[in-house]
Amino acid sequence: MRFTFKILACFSFLFLLSCEGEKKEAVKTKPRIFEGYHPLLDEIIRSKDGVFRGINLNSKPEVIKTIESAVPVERSPGHLYFEYKVNEETNYSIDYTLNKDSLEEINLQINSNDLELASYLFCDLKDYYANKLPNPTEDKGYVVYNCFEGQRKPFVVSLSDNSSPTKGSISMVIYKDK
Secondary structure, eight states: OHHHHHHHHHHHHHHHHHHSOOOOOOOOOOOOSSTTSOTHHHHHTOOSSTTBTTBOTTOOHHHHHHHOSSOOSEEETTEEEEEEEOSSSEEEEEEEEESSSSEEEEEEEEEESOHHHHHHHHHHHHHHHHHHSSOOEEETTEEEEEEOOTTSOOEEEEEEEOOOSSOEEEEEEEEEOO
């Protein structure tokens, strides 16, 4: 009888241990880079350093390759092209133009079937660059930011919303001002 009781007690103990709930891992949220802006700006712009994604014009291609998390879709001596898919409705591409191993121009294209998101992102990009670069000008749907400050070589950020009634499309070009 005692033997049966001990076996029963052992099985009961093992059963209770196995029924113990699975330990849930704490969900770690990534700290925001651009508080007050849409979270997608954290993914697209990535860094407050540099003019875009921690990169400045005149950078070497090696710097771009270390900053970008993907392999270029297209690559040539004067060109690096990357594509990123955010979700089923939104994607973006970045085209870096190089001249003699030096970054000359950055083209960002954001496409989304969510018109509200596209509008929100356009406004946030305008605000972000307005806070970073002074005195933007608006002309024919383009917002242009000129940088002539300090030791930096002058550059221009041109932003436009080319959305249609059915698809959101935002273009941004960053290039050296000659």
